[in-house]
Amino acid sequence: MEMKTPIQKPxxxxxxxxxxxxxxxxxxxxxxxxxxxxxxxxxxxxxLLPDNLPIVGNLDEGVAWMLIWFGLTxxxxxxxxxxxxxxxxASPWEED
Numbered sequence: 578m579e580m581k582t583p584i585q586k587p588x589x590x591x592x593x594x595x596x597x598x599x600x601x602x603x604x605x606x607x608x609x610x611x612x613x614x615x616x617x618x619x620x621x622x623x624x625l626l627p628d629n630l631p632i633v634g635n636l637d638e639g640v641a642w643m644l645i646w647f648g649l650t651x652x653x654x655x656x657x658x659x660x661x662x663x664x665x666x667a668s669p670w671e672e673d
Contacts, residue, residue, distance in 0.1 A: 593647075594650075604651040604655075607644045608645050608652075609648065611641040611648065615638065
């Protein structure tokens with residue numbers, strides 16, 4: 578008998594947000610906003626949280642990188658078909 582391995586369901590950080598109900602255009606716009614925030618053409622004049630605050634000062638850059646990550650995931654993975662998750666049938670030898 579051939580053993581099939583179950584297909585792993587993609588995680589939150591590796592699947593496009595459009596598969597979780599977000600509009601595709603909104604995710605891409607948020608990614609562009611993240612890129613603009615990281616590039617920050619005003620040379621630090623526009624900061625949501627000042628970087629001189631310990632730990633908390635880097636949270637806004639972390640959020641911007643997450644926006645970029647989800648935008649890139651949406652662009653490169655958003656057009657692929659959904660993966661069907663198959664679970665193997667329960668073994669008759671397993672106890673509940």
